[in-house]
Amino acid sequence: MNAASALRVLIVTHVVRDNDGQGRVNYEIARALLAAGHHVTIVSSMVAPELLAHPRVRHVPIRESRLPSRLLQYQMFAIKSAVWIRAHRREFDIVHVNGFITWTRADVNAVHFVHDGWYRCGFYPFRLADGWYGAYQVIYTRLNAWCERWAFRRSRVVVPVSHKVGEEVRALGIEPGSLRVIHNGVDACQFSPGASERDRFGLPGEPFMLLFAGDLRVSRKNLDAVLRALASTPAHVHLAVAGILRNSPYPALARELGVADRVHFLDLVKDMPALMRSVDAFVFPSRYEAMSLVMLEALAAGLPVITVATAGGSEVIDSRCGVVLESPEDVEGLASAVERVARDRDYAREMGRAARELAKTLTWQAMAERYLALYEEIARSDAARRAQVAAPAMSARS
Incomplete structure (x- = not known):
């Protein structure tokens, strides 16, 4: 690409690196x-070193605030970044932001989470009357919901990362014409089928092994439903759980349920990637x-x-590669789905092959190309607008 056609893109987010959810999306973009051949400026608190080393990357650092709460820390980032x-x-040419992250207008706003959607989804666990922690969570969620609505209305194009998120954005009064859904991506080379390494993870070799991965300290990921469903499945079905155990209530619940x-x-x-190669199915009723x-x-x-x-992203899954239940509280349905997959390993392997083929269409490269096309x-x-404005002036001078 020649210098005249190269875009100058500004990306605003807290973190840009390959081991962070939102950060990974921005890293790949x-x-x-x-x-x-474009030029990238990143306003953030952290950028992966390999990006910083590139001659066409400029980093504008916003130091992480030491104020006492994420609510105040994020507001300080929003103020400082907006001033710059x-x-x-x-x-x-393009200002790309992520949700509410700065007090200024944007060309593209990628939406990775909608606080209003979380608050109104029917499973929000906090209440103002639940003590200081519950009250803080409600205030944090509602203030962020207001800020997000402000940010979406001041963005030329809003990019939900799933159709589910798109519906939540539309519920805030954002015009459908300004929405472009772009699904997140995956590294289909890094995450690929291969030899099992169960011994490495201390997992037994014979059972049908489910995998759950997520935050084990909060109820939103819904490990409790998985454990309750497991209690209704045959003894040859086991569950591997990946996530930080400290302060998690789920080991006690597993003992209580007898599993x-x-x-x-x-x-x-x-x-x-190695853990996923060592299990037979993934369960995630978030x-x-x-x-x-x-x-x-x-x-x-x-x-x-x-x-x-x-669970946003379930919209890409069909019956060839998985099972999508309507309600996260359908423990009986979850147990039935697990039993069906675990009962017939040939069926499970066929689903796995279809899952792999689907993932090949959802790569990081495919995602990034859609963002670049939008830019x-x-x-x-x-x-074109500048040329249209300039044309009458040129005619007047001639």
């Missing part, structure tokens, strides 16, 4: 921009999710996926 962006806005000998709590697992990266990773690893409609569309529209 930045890499694709650079590969296409307003002073430098003319330097960029502790079939549940293998692995704590934090750093090599998720009560609220925007677009789960771990679900896409399970598909890429060739695992049948058992999930629910409230170029906006830039062409701006160029």
